[in-house]
Amino acid sequence: xxxxxxxxxxxxxxxxxxxxxxQEIADRFxxxxxxxxxxxxxxxxxxxxxxxxxxxxxxxxEGYHLPPVMFTSEEANALVIGxxxxxxxxxxxxxKHFKEAMFKIKSVLKSEEKEGLEKLExxxxxSSIPQMESDDFPNNFLATIQRALVGQCVLAFKxxxxxxxxxxxxxxxxxxxTFYGGHWHLLAYCRLREAPRDFRVxxxxxxxxxxxxxxxxxxxxxxxxxxxxxGNELSEVEVSIDKQVAKFxxxxxxxxxxxxxxxxGNRIRMKxxxxxxxxxxxxxxxxxxxxxxxxxxxxxxxLLDLVDELNQxxx
Numbered sequence: 682x683x684x685x686x687x688x689x690x691x692x693x694x695x696x697x698x699x700x701x702x703x704q705e706i707a708d709r710f711x712x713x714x715x716x717x718x719x720x721x722x723x724x725x726x727x728x729x730x731x732x733x734x735x736x737x738x739x740x741x742x743e744g745y746h747l748p749p750v751m752f753t754s755e756e757a758n759a760l761v762i763g764x765x766x767x768x769x770x771x772x773x774x775x776x777k778h779f780k781e782a783m784f785k786i787k788s789v790l791k792s793e794e795k796e797g798l799e800k801l802e803x804x805x806x807x808s809s810i811p812q813m814e815s816d817d818f819p820n821n822f823l824a825t826i827q828r829a830l831v832g833q834c835v836l837a838f839k840x841x842x843x844x845x846x847x848x849x850x851x852x853x854x855x856x857x858x859t860f861y862g863g864h865w866h867l868l869a870y871c872r873l874r875e876a877p878r879d880f881r882v883x884x885x886x887x888x889x890x891x892x893x894x895x896x897x898x899x900x901x902x903x904x905x906x907x908x909x910x911x912g913n914e915l916s917e918v919e920v921s922i923d924k925q926v927a928k929f930x931x932x933x934x935x936x937x938x939x940x941x942x943x944x945x946g947n948r949i950r951m952k953x954x955x956x957x958x959x960x961x962x963x964x965x966x967x968x969x970x971x972x973x974x975x976x977x978x979x980x981x982x983x984l985l986d987l988v989d990e991l992n993q994x995x996x
Contacts, residue, residue, distance in 0.1 A: 682710070684720075691720055692729060695741050702738035723978050752786070757794055760786060761801045769807035770860065772882070774824035820883045826867055829855045829890045836869070838888035840880055848886065853878070854895045856905050861954060868905050877905055879915060918953045918961060919947065919975040926971040937964055952973065958983055 682690070687710055695701050696707065703717045707739070712720075725731050730742035748789060752760075767779045782952075787795055822838075829836050836855055839848045853869035856877075860866070864881050871878040915938075927942075927949040934951065938961075942951045955961040960981045965972055974980050 687712075688720055688723060688727075695731070700734060700738045700740045705738070738763060752790060752794070754794055754797065755827045757790060757798055758785075758801055761798060761805060764802070765805050765807040771865070772823045773821045776989060778824060822882060822885055822888045823858070823865060825888060825890050826855060826858060826882070830857070832890075833894050833896075835891045835893040835895060837868075837891055839884065839885045839886040849873070851878075851880070852891075853880070856900060858882075861938065861940055915954045915956060916958055916977065918955055918958070918977065918980060919950060920953075920965065921950050921973040921975055922968065923947065923971040924949055926968055927951070930968075933964075937961060948973075962987055 690710070691706055694706065695787055703714055703721075706712075706717045706720075707714050721731060730745050732740050734740070755894075764783055764902060767775060771779075775984070787798065790798065820981065826836065828834070834855075835852060837852045840851050841848050850873075852872045853867070854872070855867060855869045857868040858865060859868060864883055867880045867882055867885070869878060869880065870876070924947050934953075938953045938955045940952045940954055942949050958977075958980050962980060965974075965980075966984055966987050974984065
């Protein structure tokens with residue numbers, strides 16, 4: 682990237698956030714801090730009204746904006762991938778807002794880029810778990826949850842429990858959103874249980890964002906997830922599967938609460954978060970001796986019982 686292109690890109694970056702650190706700019710463009718300081722001075726000399734906060738970073742004075750940004754073909758094509766993922770993996774509230782955003786993005790593209798984008802959109806598909814929408818479960822709350830996360834606002838809703846078959850009213854302090862097992866999950870501090878909890882978003886009913894706010898929680902989403910696992914209805918399962926068999930379940934695993942995997946020689950170690958060990962065991966047993974249970978130990982006797990049931994059935 683030549684210096685003129687870099688200066689333009691730095692200006693766009695500065696407009697994308699409230700405050701941008703010199704180190705962040707240096708890391709993105711792979712330049713030294715000295716070069717960052719020189720580039721910032723060049724922008725100031727060109728008339729860009731920049732401010733700086735000691736120990737924080739640079740910011741652009743309120744009211745200053747570049748004309749509409751032009752996208753490269755590669756950037757526009759990347760947005761198509763993003764739009765397909767959003768179409769297949771989010772609810773109606775997010776799809777609506779992203780659709781409006783895409784109209785604005787397309788409005789600044791050149792004619793040939795718009796044609797290329799339309800062609801590409803027709804050639805890309807994203808497979809996803811079908812979302813069952815109904816009046817009872819509208820599944821239209823992701824946008825509201827996002828606003829609550831930003832504003833640190835308390836959320837109130839009714840939550841359906843698969844185990845009891847009942848609804849119960851919850852008041853929570855939202856901490857984060859995470860996607861696994863084919864569903865979006867709200868991570869929050871539950872005031873009813875006085876503990877961290879994980880709520881599947883498609884099981885929420887009559888969600889409301891209250892005016893009440895709460896103090897910032899400094900815990901990261903990852904560490905919060907670990908706390909939830911220790912006291913939640915979900916169980917963590919780790920198994921080892923023969924690599925030749927594992928390649929045939931690349932789609933199935935996402936329906937079973939798949940979280941992560943790593944190569945272990947001739948085998949693949951997979952981690953899952955599952956709502957019930959017995960249901961998961963019935964899926965796991967279909968792979969016979971190609972699978973080994975690493976944890977938890979409590980899964981092993983369930984598998985043995987299922988094998989015994991099969992033996993009794995076919996005698």
